[in-house]
Amino acid sequence: MQDWSWMEHLTVPILIFERGQLARWNQAAHDAWPFLEQGFAWDDFRSSWTGDWIVHLHPWSNGESFLVECHPDLTRPVAERLQEMREAYEELELIFSEAFDEVFVTDGKGITIRVNRAAERLYGLRQEDLIGRSVFDLERQGVFYPSVIGLALKLRRQVTVLQTTSDGTQLWATANPVFDSSGEIRLVISTAKEISDIVRPDAAMPEPMRREADGDDQPPNMVAHSPGMRRVFHIAKRVARTDISCLLLGETGVGKSTLAEWIHRISPRQHGPFVQVNCAALPDSLLESELFGYESGAFTGALKSGKPGKVELANGGTLFLDEIAEVPLHLQGKLLDFVERRVLTRIGGTRVHKVDARIIAATNRDLKQMVRDGRFRADLYYRLTGVEIEIPPLRKRKEDIPEIVQQLLRQVISEFETKVRRVHPAVIRRLEQYSWPGNVRELEHLIRRLVILSDGDCILLSDLRDEWIDEVPPSEASSSEGPLAQLAQLERALYADAASRLRTTYEIAEALGVSQSTVVRKLKKYGLSIKRM
Ligand SMILES: Nc1ncnc2c1ncn2[C@@H]1O[C@H](COP(=O)(O)OP(=O)(O)OP(=O)(O)O)[C@@H](O)[C@H]1O
Structure with a gap:
């Protein structure tokens, strides 16, 4: 009689098959497969065993019986676990490398261990050029300054600083030291974000919501950080509620037309038309018919049906008379008549047309002085200036420049x-120093030109090389009211006056005793154009 008791000492399942049928098994086999008791053929067993087990066969000498020894296959779960860990690692790698914010990791001595792709973008160096280098060396070389990790190592605590990179980009950087069980710094992990990427909560809102939140406090396309501009919008908003005539004063390109349109848009007349007439754009003979219209056959070349003027077209809305100072004296009387009585007769007509329009006028001239000189009717001036709003020149509200640049x-x-996505802070600083005779319009043209001509993703100081703005000596730039700035203003006034009186750059050149090319350059510099062609 064979003794099978040894089988019970084994913790791996053992099965004995005799002539193809299961004859014996141990407890471990019973625990693994309780159904064995119901009998089992070798063929069934073979077809049902899984890859979870490694099976050894020990044949008996009679050739008809054998012992089956089953070992759990431990390699498979280990392989599966390894695969899971590999996938998790790859995912972490991806998160680390693709995070938009910079991640910079050093050991406890400040030697760079890992950096992500954002670091390459911010510092303009490849990962392999950063890894292995000390943050203190990188700081000395100006790759960034100060080193937030260096500070965290010195202070042995979390630190947040404003870090500047070699190209002047400002980063909001935080470094966090990680300590080991003996209290030594094992790693320092820093994260950094470009300041220009940090948006104010209101800027993140969708446009309609933002407008609602602004409550029409200022036109959506106009920047007003400076106290001067905030005051302008404050007054304009009050004026908008009324029907009072309004005179907008300010140098060329400060935003008079834009403000006039906004006043209309928030006024009770917002659903009526906004009609703009540039009084300097037309010769006197045409300006009258442009403003007041004409009846059929009023003059040769007139339309048979006659034509309403811009004043009539503004019925129910707002009439914006831009460059009001350019209205010739003989037309000022007719305009006064309309402003006082809100009625007009077309050229060649007798019928009186009643027009209900709010009037906003604008000029970059000293209208009061023109009244004193007898070049502008005092009664018209007083009728137009229910409220006078003076928009300050850009050089007197430099705090608006960075945001205007971003908006543009x-x-x-x-x-x-x-490809251009940003403007280097050094460029902004230079723009803040310039005196901007052509105001926001001049800044607008400059930004457009720079974006078109720039090759990279950032407008750099070197891109200003071909701009006259680069010629401004720092002494002049730092004091816009200094003698050089005053000289520039004087020169601008000279060219503005000539441009309003003369018809070509050649005539201006002759009058001022300079070359025609100088005239072209100066007109461009001061954002001026010849009004009467
Ligand atoms: N505060 C501002 N913020 C942003 N953009 C502005 C601002 N003011 C003006 N602009 C822009 O500057 C440009 C010139 O403005 P606008 O035509 O209103 O000036 P203006 O004073 O009427 O000029 P002009 O006297 O030559 O008629 C426009 O494109 C306008 O959108």
């Missing part, structure tokens, strides 16, 4: 394809 950049990017 966003606008240009949305208009055409360009």
Whole structure:
């Protein structure tokens, strides 16, 4: 009689098959497969065993019986676990490398261990150029300053600083030291974000919501950080509620037309037309018919049906008389008549047309002085100036410049394809120093030009090389009211006056005793154009 008791000492399942049928098994086999008791043929067993087990066969000498020894296959779960860990690691790697914010990791001595792709973008160096280098060396070389990790190592605590990179980009950086069980710093992990990427909560809102939140406090396309501009909008908003005539004063390109349109848009007349007439754009003979219209056959070349003027077209809305100072004296009387009585007769007509329009006028001239000189009717001046709003020149509200630049950049990017995404802070500083005779319009043209001509994703100081703005000596730039700035203003006034009186750049050149090319350059510099062609 064979003794099978040894089988019970084994913790791996053992099965004995005799002539193809299961004859014996141990407890471990019973635990693994309780159904064995119901009998089992070798063929069934063979077809049902799984890859979870490694099976050894020990044949008996009679050739008809054998012992089956089953070992759990431990390699498979280990392989599966390894695969899971590999996938998790790859995912972490991806998160680390593709995070938009910079992640920079050093050991406890400040030697760089890992950096992500954002670091390459911010510092302009490849990962392999950063790994293995000390943050203190990188700080000395100006790759960034100060080193937030260096500070965290010195202070042995979390630190947040404003870090500047070699190209002047400002980063909001935080470094966090990680300590080991003996209290030594094992790693320092820092994360950093470009300041220009941090948007104010209201800027993140969708446009309609933002407008609602702004409550029409200022036109959506106009920047007003400076106290001067905030005051302008404050007054304009009050004026908008009324029907009072309003005179907008300010140098060329400060935003008079834009403000006039906004006043209309938030006024009770917002559903009526906004009609703009540039009184300087037409010769006197045409300006009258443009403003007041004409009846059929009023003059040769007139339309048979006659034509309403811009004043009539503004019925129910707002009439914006831009460059009001350019209205010739003989027309000022007719305009006064309309402003006082809100009625007009077309050229060649007798019928009186009643027009209900709010009047906003604008000029970059000293209208009061023109009244004193007898070049502008005092009664018209007083009728037009129910309220006078003076928009300050850009050089007197430099705090608006950075945001205007950002706004213009966003606008240009949305208009055409360009790689440019930002303007170097050093460029902004230079723009803040300039005196901007052509005001916001001049700044607008400059940004457009720079975006078009720039090759990279950032407008750099070197891109200003071909701009006259680069010629401004720092002494002049730092004091816009210094003698050089005053000289520039004087020169601008000279050219503005000539441009309003003369018809070509050649005539101006002759009058001022300079070359025609100088005239072209100066007109461009001061954002001026010849009004009467
Ligand atoms: N505060 C501002 N913020 C942003 N953009 C502005 C601002 N003011 C003006 N602009 C922009 O500057 C440009 C010139 O403005 P606008 O035509 O209103 O000036 P203006 O004073 O009427 O000029 P002009 O005297 O030559 O008629 C416009 O494109 C306008 O959108």
